[in-house]
Amino acid sequence: MTKVMVITGSSQGIGAATALKAAAVGYDICVNYLSNEQAAFEVVDKIQKMGRSALAVRADVSDENDVVRLFAEVDKSLGKVDALVNNAGVLDQMMPVEKMSATRINRILTTNITSYFLCAREAIRRMSIANGGQGGAIVNVSSAAARLGSAHEYVDYAASKGAIDTMTIGLAKEVVANGIRVNAVRPGVIDTNIHEQSGDSNRVSKLKSQVPMQRGGTAEEVADAILWLLSDQASYSTGSFIDVTGGR
Numbered sequence: 001m002t003k004v005m006v007i008t009g010s011s012q013g014i015g016a017a018t019a020l021k022a023a024a025v026g027y028d029i030c031v032n033y034l035s036n037e038q039a040a041f042e043v044v045d046k047i048q049k050m051g052r053s054a055l056a057v058r059a060d061v062s063d064e065n066d067v068v069r070l071f072a073e074v075d076k077s078l079g080k081v082d083a084l085v086n087n088a089g090v091l092d093q094m095m096p097v098e099k100m101s102a103t104r105i106n107r108i109l110t111t112n113i114t115s116y117f118l119c120a121r122e123a124i125r126r127m128s129i130a131n132g133g134q135g136g137a138i139v140n141v142s143s144a145a146a147r148l149g150s151a152h153e154y155v156d157y158a159a160s161k162g163a164i165d166t167m168t169i170g171l172a173k174e175v176v177a178n179g180i181r182v183n184a185v186r187p188g189v190i191d192t193n194i195h196e197q198s199g200d201s202n203r204v205s206k207l208k209s210q211v212p213m214q215r216g217g218t219a220e221e222v223a224d225a226i227l228w229l230l231s232d233q234a235s236y237s238t239g240s241f242i243d244v245t246g247g248r
Contacts (some may be wrong), residue, residue: 004070004078005230006030008061008119009088011040013192014141016083017219019043019054020169025082025227028053030074034060034088034172039178041081053078061088080133083230084123086116087141087166091157098137105156106229112160116140118169128178134177137230140168141222144188144245161186165241172239181238183229191216208243212247 005022009015011033019029020043029047031054033040040056047054055077059066074081089112092104098171120138126135145158146165165184172182189211191204204216228234 001077002026002028003082004028004030004074004080005054005083005085006032006081006084006123007087009034009090010085011036011043011056014187014190014219014222014226015085015087016043017223018087020046021220021223022083023050023052023054025136025231026100028054028078029083030070030078030103031056032059032061032070032088033056052057061119062110064118067115067118069123070119071126075126080126081123082127082134082136084119084138085121085141085230088115089141089157089160091154092152094153095157096152100156105224108154108156109160109163112157113163116164116167120167121193122169124175124180125180125188127180128175130178133179135180137234138171138182139182139226139229140164140182140184141226142168142184142186142241144172144186144243144248148248166242169239176238181202181229182238183234183235183237183242185222185225185229186241186243186245187217187222188243188248189216190219190222190244192219210248211245215246216243 005027010019010031042052044056059070127133142164143161150158156181168184181239189207222244
């Protein structure tokens, strides 16, 4: 039976890599995006050429109405979701906390935390055995920043990912009896364009000497960890974390 996966923020980077790898192992995919429509449809086209079904849905996943609409569109076009990857996230210009505005902080926390809760809620409503579902799996994309703190760079982003770690542990315990596993990956220095949001597009090359493996990671390497946690091979894993950090 075909399985359906929703991946938030999947027009590029880790989300796009996960979408392509998931399609390759048999999932139909909802590619969620906020602004980069062209990139989202390019991912959809690649998936369809693999012989899988794919749907691009523009939605601000920090907005409750948009999340409800997103899952309704998936229900209609692909079927009920079996797997959710909470991946959408933002950071902002590097600066110390003393210079951060409330507007910035609230944007980071709403996008990086509220969206994960809203999407998890809608997925659980469909997956839960108590609701007539077949169970499922959720993977939250956290960050090594949750452990490291990102001092002088973006403590707000790091704090948001710390919240996701706590959410992962608590939610895993809450839904396990209803056939749903919840795990997380914590990427480290990964070569994606999210670093442009911080104002330092060369951040990976600058930091790779601090990584024991002496290089940045790839989106595909993170996607492999996500796919493992979603797979039956991880059937006894819930509330757990995989660090994809090169040892950092």
